[in-house]
């Protein structure tokens with residue numbers, strides 16, 4: 075394909091309620107979206123197409139090193155020019171190789187790859203799900219529950235999500251909000267609800283005794299207890315606790331996943347396409363984990379309907395054996411920019427239309443846009 079137009083856009087969407095993790099509280103979602111216009115070669119000849127990419131970097135570098143304004147800068151100055159330089163030989167498959175000379179910035183790279191892949195697949199009439207190798211038309215829906223002000227409030231929030239049909243609850247934890255929160259949820263809702271926790275790197279090995287207390291509650295996993303760059307600590311912790319360790323932040327590529335698996339640092343991997351540089355690298359991690367008997371599930375970054383559509387397609391691959399953080403649009407947003415994703419019988423449908431299978435509603439998109447810029451493509 076050949077890129078004929080590129081537009082960057084920042085959207086700002088209010089969250090229905092604040093979302094608190096071990097690294098802070100979010101009140102709004104601020105996201106970078108990329109629209110690519112292209113002429114795509116198809117068996118039927120060249121076809122004009124449009125593709126959408128969503129960059130999952132947050133407004134501030136608190137989950138990982140990337141942040142929205144940095145993603146805008148690196149995309150405009152370094153990444154997009156590399157794709158333009160490829161001329162008409164550009165394909166989605168080639169994007170990660172073309173962008174490899176730029177160090178880091180996986181979320182910005184993933185958004186560009188997503189847009190190119192979307193444009194390509196829309197032109198060919200193939201869905202993300204079909205292209206990635208999905209085997210299901212719906213995926214089980216889990217929900218991530220932020221840190222609350224009190225235990226009674228937590229129980230109310232969790233009860234509400236269970237009433238809506240969510241099939242798995244993930245509690246955000248941090249030192250001071252861990253064992254008691256888990257114990258209260260188990261006591262109120264029983265031992266049968268699939269329950270897991272996510273620390274977002276807030277602990278160290280000095281907390282091993284406290285984390286070991288979680289073993290009493292039959293959790294599916296403990297997600298990313300230790301710092302991103304410390305696989306060794308995770309491997310040591312994995313020998314001290316019986317609850318499976320799951321990695322999120324640490325798995326930044328298929329190579330990092332292979333390291334983690336060979337060191338015994340995790341028994342489960344949370345796959346986030348943005349964190350690993352794209353949907354194609356995400357699929358490689360899925361394949362690698364599957365070959366090693368490591369369970370995977372699809373994480374979330376409070377995506378709009380665009381990223382949610384692609385995540386649902388990925389989560390429908392056969393190795394995704396645990397419910398993902400793929401909730402309904404209304405988990406976070408009163409109004410999504412696409413047709414909203416809904417939870418039905420505990421599941422979210424995998425879009426089946428060409429490309430992402432969803433497009434932004436133009437009026438809604440404009441109403442949440444705070445900045446946009448057409449980039450030169452010649």
Ligand code: SMG
Pocket residue numbers: 093095100137217218272274322373374375376377399400401
């Ligand atoms: O999209 O449902 C979602 C959010 C899931 O908890 C979630 N994401 O570490 O897994 C994680 C966090 C990262 C974002 S926190 C602002």
Ligand code: MG
Pocket residue numbers: 272274297298322323344373
């Ligand atoms: Mg996480």
